Amino acid sequence: MSTDEHVLEVTDLEITYGRSAEPTVKGISFVLAPGEKMAIVGGSGSGKSTTIAALLGLLPGEGRITGGSIRYRGQELVGATAAEWRQLRGRRIALVPQDPMSNLNPTMRVGDHIADALRAYGQTDKQSIHDDVIRLMTESGIPEAERRARQYPHEFSGGMRQRILIAIALAGDPDIVIADEPTSALDVTVQKQILDHLERLVEQRGMSLLFVTHDLGVAADRTDGIAVMHEGELVERGLPGEVLRHPEHPYTRELVDASPVLTNLSSTPPVAESEYVLEVKDLTKVFRMRGSARGEVRAVDGISFRARRGVTTAIIGESGSGKSTLASIVLGLETSTSGDVLLDGRSVTDASRREMKQLRRFTQPVFQDPYSSLNPMWTVEQIIREPLDVFGIGDRGERRERVRTLLEQVALPAHLAHAHPSQLSGGQRQRVAIARALSSSPQLLVCDEAVSALDVLVQDQILTLIGGLTRELGISCLFITHDLAVVSELAEDVVVMRSGSVVETGPVRDVITNPQHDYTRGLIESVPGREFMSV
Incomplete structure (x- = not known):
């Protein structure tokens, strides 16, 4: 294909920030043909977002292009004036950003x-x-x-x-659409709907698509080719099947190995009646809606299930299925309208204030976004120590030693005890959140979308950490997620929720290999990359 037939041509692109002598992005080269769909994949810090910012003339702060070329239909964009960018940006090269609310x-x-x-x-x-x-x-x-x-x-x-x-x-009416992680925060079924629609639009309009993601499965399903970035360099490129089935670069292999797939299904033997750590009985939660013609919303609608002691039970469903409302009731952060929740045989619904304090020590949460759930004014030591202070566990020296032990358990260096959340990476912050949850020695962890905001490598590390700690410490886990592939990696049992109701329960192996409900089958069929990444 000649240069004239390329809608976008990037050659030896180099991007540097500030006075640094070392480029952040170096030697990036690729071409995009009219109508082609190409994915740029890589973990956080690989240079994906910096690269697309350069393609849009939107490098932040002191970022600047220090080498190479970006050509749109033969027009050189490196060194383009603000007026030239205004004619191109949106009209010829458009962006679908990641987070709609921001x-x-x-x-x-x-x-x-x-x-x-x-x-x-x-x-x-x-x-x-x-x-x-x-x-x-x-x-x-x-x-x-x-x-x-x-x-x-x-x-x-x-x-x-x-x-x-x-x-x-x-x-x-652009020629090129750059989609920057456009579905990373969405449920798997909603993600499929959005990507189906975007794919149809690209084909109908004859546009080219540059799809930026950390999800290899999505990239494999939706694009004609994959380019893998690592530490600012493009380390591998090829057809989806070739890259995912036969990765040549060690980093690509690492990404493939870390990606959750519908395999590795575990099973555990049945347990005695007394060995359930959590029992939910005919639980209902109704929210009254002010100024709404509907009057009320039944977020949880008469659900019942049991979670076995010492195993991980996953709660899976789309947004609005009632998962997070259920978690809030189990944690005592929300009261039910009717029904009951039993923790270790003790009712959360009828608990006195003193009993509720004991139950909160029994059950601790790990939330989705560690940056918003951790106090930004506190050090890591203060954050992890807080439950020990609240529950009056140990003296000052024992609490300090407990913090050191917990940092070691979650594989964080001891010196980070004096750091603040803003000084940590996303994965490190989630490790701090897990250490805090473990500090009071709970018997049940409630993890509410605890890895959905993380890239695939960090997600794999956190899932491995949670799985290892629950086995090592004998803790039960209620793991709330919308990702069935993650469920297959971590959980033994699964509860499938839809619109406030439970539609299916059972061992993960049975539910995934022989789903009984159409909704469960839809969740399985929506898991991206099944053709390339499942075994």
Whole structure:
């Protein structure tokens, strides 16, 4: 293929920040043909986001291109003026960013976001802008676009907000769409819907797609080729099947090995009736909705199940299935409308304040986002020590020693005891959250989407850590997730929830290999990369 046939050509790209002599990104070269779908994959810090920022002329702060070339249809973009970038960005090269809530103004109606983009691209006629807003929303898969254009971002689900970002990206009728982790925070079924729709749009419009992700399964399913980045370099490129089945670079092999797949299914023998650490009996939670025509929402609707002592029980389902509400009730952070939760045979529903304090020591949480769940003003030692202080466990010296032991257990160096959360990586922060949860010696860990915000390598490390600690310490775990592949890696039992109800329960092996409910089958079929990555 000649250079003239490339819609994008990157040659020996080098990017440097500040006065550093060492480039952050170095020697990146690839081409993108019209209509081609290419994935850039790699863990956090591999240089993916820096590379796409350069392709959009949006390098932050002191970031600058110090070598190489970026050509769009033969036009050199390195050194382009601000006016030239305004003509290209959005019109020719558009971005679908990762997090809709941080990219949408909560005080603006969603239709106004798209209208702003259309005005930025030169449209002035009010009726024409309105018509195009409705067309783009409809094209992006949003039903009742006329009505929903007047709503605000908080009135949309995560998947629908992502569709708004797609509509904004399409407003300039671009040649290239760069999708930066557009589905990493979404449930597997919603992820499939968004990616199906984006794929159809790319094909219908004849656009090229540059898909940035840490999920090899998604990359394999959705693109024509994969480029693997590591420490600022492109270390491997090829067809999805070749790269995933026969990786040549050690880092690519590491990514493949770390990616959860629907294999490695474990099983445990039945237990006696007295060996259930958690029993949920006909549990219901109704939320009253102020100003809503619906009046109420049944977040949890009469569910019952039991979790075996000493094993990991996964709760899986989409957003809105009731998983997190269930976790809040088990942790005593939310009260049920009816039904009961028994921890070690003791009722959470009828517990006195003193009994509730004991039950909270029995059960400790690990939340999804460690940065928001850890006090940014405290040191790591203060964070881990807090449960010991609250429950009055040990004297000052014993607590300090306990913190040192916990840091060792979660594989963190002792000197980090004096660090603050902002000084840690995402994986390190989650290790601190796990150490804090373990400090009071609980019998049940409740992990609510504890790895969904992490890239595949860090996710694998945290899953290995949780699995090893629960076995070593004999702790039970209630692991809440939307990722069935993660369930197959970690859990022995699974409870499948949908719209507040339990639709299926059983050993993970049985549920995955012989699902009884259509919804469970849909979850399994939505797991990305099954053709390339399952055994």
